[in-house]
Amino acid sequence: MSEVKRSVCPYDCPDTCGLLVTVEGGRAVKVAGDPAHPFTRGTLCPKMAHYERTVHSPGRLTRPLLRTGPKGADEFRPCSWPEAVGLIADRWRQIIATHGAEAILPYSYAGTMGLVQRNVGHAFFHRLGASRLERTICSSSKDAGWKAVMGNTLATRPDEAMDSDLIILWSLNAVATNIHFLHNVREAKKRGARVWLIDTYETPTAQVADRVFLTRPGGDAALALGMMHVMARDGLTDQDFIAKHVQGYEEFAARILPAYPPAAVSAITGLSAAAIEELARGYAAATAPFIRLGSGLCRYGNGAMTVRTVTCLPALTGAWAKKGGGLLGSVATGSAIDTAPVTREDFIAAPTRVVNMNMLGDALTTLDDPPVMSLYVYHSNPAAITPDQNKVLAGLAREDLFTVVHERFMTDTARYADIVLPATTSLEHSDIYRSYGHYCVQRAFPVVPAPGEAKANWDVFALLAAALGFSDEMFTRSADDLIADVLTNPSPWLAQTDLTRLEAGEAVELPLPPDAKLNFKTPSGKIELLNPADKEPLPRYLPPHGDDAPLWLMTAPMPALLNSSFGERDDLLTGQAMTLQLNPADAAARGLADGGRVVAFNSRGEVAFTLRVTPRIPAGVAVAEGVWWLKNAPGDRTVNALTSQRLTDRAAGSTFYDTKVDVRAG
Numbered sequence: 001m002s003e004v005k006r007s008v009c010p011y012d013c014p015d016t017c018g019l020l021v022t023v024e025g026g027r028a029v030k031v032a033g034d035p036a037h038p039f040t041r042g043t044l045c046p047k048m049a050h051y052e053r054t055v056h057s058p059g060r061l062t063r064p065l066l067r068t069g070p071k072g073a074d075e076f077r078p079c080s081w082p083e084a085v086g087l088i089a090d091r092w093r094q095i096i097a098t099h100g101a102e103a104i105l106p107y108s109y110a111g112t113m114g115l116v117q118r119n120v121g122h123a124f125f126h127r128l129g130a131s132r133l134e135r136t137i138c139s140s141s142k143d144a145g146w147k148a149v150m151g152n153t154l155a156t157r158p159d160e161a162m163d164s165d166l167i168i169l170w171s172l173n174a175v176a177t178n179i180h181f182l183h184n185v186r187e188a189k190k191r192g193a194r195v196w197l198i199d200t201y202e203t204p205t206a207q208v209a210d211r212v213f214l215t216r217p218g219g220d221a222a223l224a225l226g227m228m229h230v231m232a233r234d235g236l237t238d239q240d241f242i243a244k245h246v247q248g249y250e251e252f253a254a255r256i257l258p259a260y261p262p263a264a265v266s267a268i269t270g271l272s273a274a275a276i277e278e279l280a281r282g283y284a285a286a287t288a289p290f291i292r293l294g295s296g297l298c299r300y301g302n303g304a305m306t307v308r309t310v311t312c313l314p315a316l317t318g319a320w321a322k323k324g325g326g327l328l329g330s331v332a333t334g335s336a337i338d339t340a341p342v343t344r345e346d347f348i349a350a351p352t353r354v355v356n357m358n359m360l361g362d363a364l365t366t367l368d369d370p371p372v373m374s375l376y377v378y379h380s381n382p383a384a385i386t387p388d389q390n391k392v393l394a395g396l397a398r399e400d401l402f403t404v405v406h407e408r409f410m411t412d413t414a415r416y417a418d419i420v421l422p423a424t425t426s427l428e429h430s431d432i433y434r435s436y437g438h439y440c441v442q443r444a445f446p447v448v449p450a451p452g453e454a455k456a457n458w459d460v461f462a463l464l465a466a467a468l469g470f471s472d473e474m475f476t477r478s479a480d481d482l483i484a485d486v487l488t489n490p491s492p493w494l495a496q497t498d499l500t501r502l503e504a505g506e507a508v509e510l511p512l513p514p515d516a517k518l519n520f521k522t523p524s525g526k527i528e529l530l531n532p533a534d535k536e537p538l539p540r541y542l543p544p545h546g547d548d549a550p551l552w553l554m555t556a557p558m559p560a561l562l563n564s565s566f567g568e569r570d571d572l573l574t575g576q577a578m579t580l581q582l583n584p585a586d587a588a589a590r591g592l593a594d595g596g597r598v599v600a601f602n603s604r605g606e607v608a609f610t611l612r613v614t615p616r617i618p619a620g621v622a623v624a625e626g627v628w629w630l631k632n633a634p635g636d637r638t639v640n641a642l643t644s645q646r647l648t649d650r651a652a653g654s655t656f657y658d659t660k661v662d663v664r665a666g
């Protein structure tokens, strides 16, 4: 007998698709998009169209494992859950007695985006008194940049793009990372809209764009300032809107904009002065321009200031007041669903040390007082995804570091574990999901049994809590209880949502207040071009960190992988290789030929790639798409051996793109 059940895509992707899973005899046999989902409308990306191949993969971990060989060698023996949990509890008690609980560090990010399974570890580690992880690897600087101008204002709904006459895909490779937004782009195009792409190289998303503008990496703040300079100079701003809704335009126009005429901006961005004039005039002439701002540009030393500056653009033309106009960076629905019952900040008895997740390499190799003596990794793969891979691997190889990894697959990180614990997939546990690309929330229930002895994140923390003698009532609750707690925690926004449909597993759109768009949630109630509370009250261009090497390295996502997830799926990687793409001039200057093996290098590391020579990459830029697993790499390192632990100007974010390399034949 076959049954079709609803579920949600659990991955770290702005689309958060609705799924229809056909189940036969306890197995998922087919996974399709849910046509009833308001944003994703029944389609999936190629990765999830065969999610059953991940869920029922022969590579799934099904039993706890104990290390028997050297670290990293993938030599383990199976053991029981009581033995594994007992060993962890004993070792942690010893570490706490010798070094204190801060010598234990959790490491997690976004293997699953479900609010409960993603965040419940916080409660456990707060109760333990462990070091706290600053989880800023993705886009904390983007949020900080938006907030500096817009405060807690809600981002424009993605559906509004259909009513826009000019969509700018700014630092967004939507074909890889936001494919369902392209539905809205195509719909707008049918109605006559133009589409521009602003990136550092010609990504596959160029196919949907009428115009492609390539800027030098890290130059977007200068570009936005150049556009605003032209708009102010030529009287192309909406003075009525500015008078009513904008704070500090006069100061901004008088003190900042004069420094950014097109010629100066051209020198920073590499775009011609004519292109900058064209961008400014086209943007100002549009009735309802919609900027869909991706995250690439926030991952530089100047990332927060760059996002802050780009966010100023719609204020000058009054785009916020127009249906279809505005800017969408990330959807933040945190105030609708309060995760406090899951994260339990109240369990922090005394504030403990904070370790930035981007600096794991330093934390494992140089941090003292106390040193990190145990690392507990769950739904993350730091050996692959964290910058400065050589330092991370050196840390993971420490004989005296007690590492536990809770995983679905034998990842590059799991190979370094002392104890590996088998994890469930999203089809095997309960959760509730919100999205950072649209306003839907959705509940998911288990639809197939877990294979072997795999357990969900929360169930493992409940076992560890029992082994350590934590008597708090929370640790006796189930994931379903916690979801109920989250949903009953009063929030005016959630109160207007149809919880019955949510309980039935349907995707439910959070209703936005009708005046959400012009309701600017800043201290002044206006868009704050001038933000008096910021130590730098006006935005400006800051240079990125840069490096002492000639080529900028774009470490961008690829369609077949999601960060390092799906590395287990050979079917998705057939015919693809870990490539470095270079412009013909840069390849020729180094005597490198298409298809050859090359090594990209800088002061932090060396990584072997297969070379692709293509004019789609501008001179001075190298592109390495995808966070590959070592088993699929031509050498013994992957792209993050080149990236650095340096942080962004604000909010301690990652700076993956702020990397330079040189390339030689390998």
Ligand SMILES: Nc1nc2c(c(=O)[nH]1)N[C@H]1C(S)=C(S)[C@@H](COP(=O)(O)OP(=O)(O)OC[C@H]3O[C@@H](n4cnc5c(=O)[nH]c(N)nc54)[C@H](O)[C@@H]3O)O[C@H]1N2
Residues within 6 Å of the ligand: 012, 013, 014, 138, 139, 170, 171, 172, 173, 174, 176, 177, 178, 198, 199, 200, 201, 203, 215, 216, 217, 218, 219, 220, 293, 294, 295, 296, 297, 554, 556, 557, 558, 559, 560, 561, 562, 563, 564, 657
């Ligand atoms: N298939 C797939 N989908 C994914 C992911 C994946 O790995 N694979 N990752 C997921 C995650 S965790 C996230 S956070 C999102 C991220 O998705 P996006 O928001 O799209 O962010 P990125 O892909 O990092 O960067 C987008 C683009 O920014 C460009 N870029 C880099 N530097 C600059 C710059 O200085 N200026 C400009 N204008 N452009 C620049 C890059 O070339 C890239 O094309 O995608 C999610 N979706």
Ligand SMILES: Nc1nc2c(c(=O)[nH]1)N[C@H]1C(S)=C(S)[C@@H](COP(=O)(O)OP(=O)(O)OC[C@H]3O[C@@H](n4cnc5c(=O)[nH]c(N)nc54)[C@H](O)[C@@H]3O)O[C@H]1N2
Residues within 6 Å of the ligand: 012, 108, 109, 110, 111, 112, 117, 137, 138, 139, 378, 379, 380, 381, 382, 385, 386, 406, 407, 408, 409, 411, 423, 424, 425, 426, 456, 457, 555, 556, 557, 562, 563, 564, 565, 627, 639, 640, 643, 656
């Ligand atoms: N070079 C480079 N590096 C990058 C990026 C880049 O663009 N370029 N992007 C960065 C960004 S934006 C992000 S957000 C990070 C993402 O980094 P991570 O959040 O670490 O993402 P993944 O690589 O997807 O690893 C998630 C792991 O969780 C496991 N998992 C899935 N579900 C569960 C579960 O329910 N329980 C447990 N215990 N495990 C589970 C999966 O099997 C997978 O191995 O990577 C960053 N790293």
Ligand code: SF4
Residues within 6 Å of the ligand: 009, 010, 011, 013, 014, 015, 016, 017, 044, 045, 046, 047, 048, 179, 180, 562
């Ligand atoms: S990875 Fe993104 S596009 Fe693919 S199914 Fe999941 S949410 Fe949808």
Ligand SMILES: [Mo]
Residues within 6 Å of the ligand: 012, 137, 138, 139
């Ligand atoms: Mo991310």
